[in-house]
Amino acid sequence: MKTKQPIDAFARDLPPEIRESVYVGSKAKYDKRLDSLTQSFAAPDDIRKLAGQIKQHTLENLPEYLGSAIEKLEGNGAKVHYAKTGDDANQIILDIMRSVNATKLIKSKSMVSEEIHLNKFLEKNGCESIESDLGEFIVQLDDDMPSHIVTPIVHKNRKQIANTFEKAGLGDYNDDPQTITRRARSFLRNKYIEAEVGLTGGNFVSAETGRIALVTNEGNARFCISANKTHIALIGIEKVVPRDKDLAVLLNLLARSATGQQLTVYTQFINGPKSEAQPDGPENMHVIFLDNERSNILGSEFKEILRCIRCGACLNVCPIYRQSSGHAYRAVYPGPVGAVLSPLLAGKRYPEYADLPKASSLCGACNEVCPVDIPLPELLLRHRNKAKREGIKKASAGTPSMAGWSVLCSTPAMWKTSLRAGKAMDYISLNLIPVPAVQAWAKERSLPPFRGGKFRKWFKDRQKNK
Amino acid sequence: MLATDRVTGTQVQLMMTCLCDTFFDSVAQATVEVLEHVGCTVEVPEAQTCCGQPAFNSGDWDSTRKVARHTCRTFDSSKPTILPSGSCSHMISHGYDLAFEKEDDLSTAQTFAKSSWELCDFLVNGLGIESWPGRFDAKISLHRSCHTRGTQTYQSAVKLLSSIEGVELIEFDESEQCCGFGGTFSVAYPNTSVSMGKLKIEKLTADKPDIVGAVDMACMMHLSGIANKQGRQFNKLHVSEILMKALRNAK
Structure with a gap:
């Protein structure tokens, strides 16, 4: 069917096998999430709401908590940097690498590094930047983009991955998952040893102690900061939480919401660089707090989106994501969270992404599963209203204008006339009515028989006969 | 919304919703009969049209408010207004808050919201009905x-x-x-x-x-x-x- 919305067109043209992969993966994660939450907690919904309050409280007082986190991190021996933009963050990373004469970097999974396109930037500047998370590694080999924030290659099947490995010179074609994993592992072992700098993200930073909490399932983040002397942690400013004990709430929700695990296989707490009290780890630790539009979001009607802990539950449950896949969203963050966040992260290029918030039937499933209770449907609605106020055509393409309709609905005499006139619809083939919205409806859907005003008449007659 | 904040009683108004006004008269009829069975007297204000949701979801909140204001004027907020639709009643109880967030007449919209109920919600939580006969x-x-x-x-x-x-x-x-x-x-x-x-x-x-x-x-x-x-x-x-x-x- 014809459509003016890019995500709808992407869904229409999506190869069925990709839709199937995304559907199966999403459904499995959704089901496991529900099981693991209800098995562990009597009132999972209350914990979700508490986590939302913790994150919201932190956001309302972010300058204080961020200030405290920085102070503690510095006290622990880390060097702290603030990056206003993605470009700034990239430059800081390059400068750190140059300061230790490094050209090789190994990184664990970090959505923020995707957001600032770090790999491309480092490559352009003569540095090697290797992804060590298996999914991200495959994405990198393919020069592809992650299509999910937790499971980046949910859109690929093992045959495609086997082809990728063969092309990259990682052995002959073999689509056995264990073989693929083993080959990636032996390739990456050397990379861990060769790298001079290890880069990680940070899931949470405690303002109380400066402790960074980092979760992975592959243990790759630990490897990234084991063999080298310099650790860079790249973290969005919204990742701060007030106290260590808040992690008890948030870590309990993160893995359950993301993959249905009670806890990820590895949970690390990083307290600073190598010191007397901490004999292992890199000698230099740099923490880069990235703003990249986050301060602006904090001051806007969209601030609740900064509660997000990147679990991907809203993607997994979203029926539009399931139909269209993550790449449909043309941005690093797909699904409901992406539809809210990506236009905001685009800054001045907001209009280019103003159609994303339309990718929702506003069913509210995303809010229901969100571990920090982000009112996603409300934020999507606010975007639609913003786009309307700013006259951004891309957002409203394919949506009928409501101006005339609102006059009709606020003028009872006109409304009643239309209740009679509507009868004509029964006698005309809908496919012949040259109104795009009618065409879009009627191609694969009939309308019920028009019965305008019938109830009003029934009710009046009934009152008369009483 | 807490049950205690809401307007209830047996003198009720029916908001049939635009879809029942145009296509599904049998649903509006059944709603009247159900309400009368539980002892309600039902009024159907003539001037009613739509809750405004199509414009709201499209992002056109000026148009939304135009329709919502008409709806708030049409119904008497001192009596319960019953809708045979979870979606339209959600629009009134939650959507109006957002659409009128910065408006002087937010409280008018909120007052109406407190009197609006989806049918099943009203039967169970408004009237305290626990089971259905027949x-x-x-x-x-x-x-x-x-x-x-x-x-x-x-x-x-x-x-x-x-x-x-x-x-x-x-x-x-x-x-x-x-x-x-x-x-x-x-x-x-x-x-x-x-x-x-x-x-x-x-x-x-x-x-x-x-x-x-x-x-x-x-x-x-x-x-x-x-x-x-x-x-x-x-x-x-x-x-x-x-x-x-x-x-x-x-x-």
């Missing part, structure tokens, strides 16, 4: 209708229907998933919307229910519209119609 022999898969999330509508509908002798509510897979209607989403995203609808029909009818039930005719219009085009119609009833039929079978 008989209706059918296996029913009840579509949740997404805008009832966070409201008492779905639980109330389940409570009433499952208390009817002969009714068997059947469980089906992916009950949390949307049917794909979504107002103007259905025409702005026709491909995605129809694909979602086909999947929903498959799940709703997997166990061969006698009836597919809903608390919202919008979802039903979309789903039966698709089924009809595919030549595989299913029996559909709004929850008010099931309640009414159960009553009739008792007589």
